[in-house]
Amino acid sequence: MRAALLNLTLLEMKLFMRNYINMFFLLIFPMLMLLLFGGIFGNEPEAMFGGYGTVDISVPAYAGLIISVTGLMSLPLTLCQYREKKILKRFQATPLSPIYVVVSQISVHLIMTVAGMLLLFIVAKVVFDLQFVGRVLPVTAVFLFSTLSIFSLGFLVAAVAPNMRAATAIAYLIYFPMLFLTGATIPIELMPELMQKIAAVLPVTHVVKAMKAVWLGETAASVYPSLLILAGFMLVCLTLSLKFFRWE
């Protein structure tokens, strides 16, 4: 069964990469944002950013952008489509449990999210001489944890959406605020107080906060509150998902 799961995951990976809309929003779009804002503001040290440049603080924030694309768009839409097209049901009639279809989707999306982040990192390093003062291990851990917690929201969307059209509508409705109101693209500090309050309840805001803190090598204490919020959020989403998820 392990061989079957591996084959399934490899195939799903190929299929993900054949979907050029996914690939654009995951790999190209964040890079274009980086080139655009990096091009406008450069990456000179700014007192306002504590001695870091615009690119230095944008790259960890863009993690929110990348995770949102895979977790809030691609993952829920793929799962919902597989249910609507009865692909999950078809796997039910094989020795492979359809749970593995879900597992393979999560694996593929996790791997692609990491790939998207790595590519952004490399471009920022080469083009803008990005400074990275954090440590690799904590940054990776926070990134993976953030990814999984956002995936749990994506999973909830797939669980509650009755069909593809509804899933698409819900996904867009969640995705766009996550792009613009969480500090992923526009720094939260520039927003009026009301918007900051709205931002505080969006999970990606806490992804951005945690990523920035760990990226800039701040103390663990400054990261934990965000991680705790994300953990609670994930627990709620997973509980609700399990309650509402249907195989067909």
Place this chain on the structure above:
Amino acid sequence: MIAVDALTVQYGELRAVDQVSFSVFEQEIFGIVGPNGAGKTSTVECIEGLRRAHSGKVSVSGLDPWKDRKKLYEVMGVQLQDTAYQDQVRVGEICALFSSLYRSPVPYGELLEIMQLSGKEKAFVSSLSGGQRQKLAIVLALIPNPRIAFLDELTTGLDPRARHQMWDLLLQLRERGLTIVLVSHYMDEVEAVCDRVAIMDRGRMPAVGSVSEVIGRFALHTEISFRSSLERTGGLEALPGVVSVGRKRNRITVQGRGDETVLAVLEHLRDRGIDYAALAVKPPDLEAVFLNLVGYSPSGESPRADEKEVR
């Protein structure tokens, strides 16, 4: 091979399948026909282990399809009603994936060849025609080298040639030792390929048997129809064995009991010198049984297939 005993499926208040019992024998093609919503798919899904029965017993080569599901899927091939595939997947890729799910799969190259899909390995599934996609569904159902295959609405949406090809394939597969359960709402399909047939209607199964047994049991009428300018049909009504005479425009339809009526009508037409054209004799078929069972009477005032075209 398959034994179903008093199977009941319930969706909330709705009883989709009600106390249905039948068996399917080794190496036969067993057809289940019925109108939409009759409970055909629910019945089959219980046998496939995809749905849990509310009550009743199902056994497939001695196994309980719900409890021994995973064991059963090694010997069972399934084609679901209108399944689709992942976007942008190639024929070869989906076949390779399915092969890796089973312990002793049939090399899929062979199956693609039987289904006239060889050379299509690199093609995207989305680029296949409807008929080719159904053939692919059969390939995937046969990859586990099953002893039983379930095919649900296999030829829906296919053109007549593709349907006849499918029927030939089914007969070939039976010769190779496969037992096939075919869900359909096409009577001609069932008459063409099935050894035995079950008719389902509103969750019940009022008739099971060979096609001729099922037709014979209902003692339905033979229908004789012809175009004629004949004004009064009183003479026809008086003929032996005639049950009813109807007229639709200039087409007269006589319902009668068996061959004696046919002869009597022909003699009557000849002896009286009545003009007639496009004479058709239609013995009772499965379609008539089916319409009779579901409460639609194809009497004189209901259109026949050949008249529909004229309108």
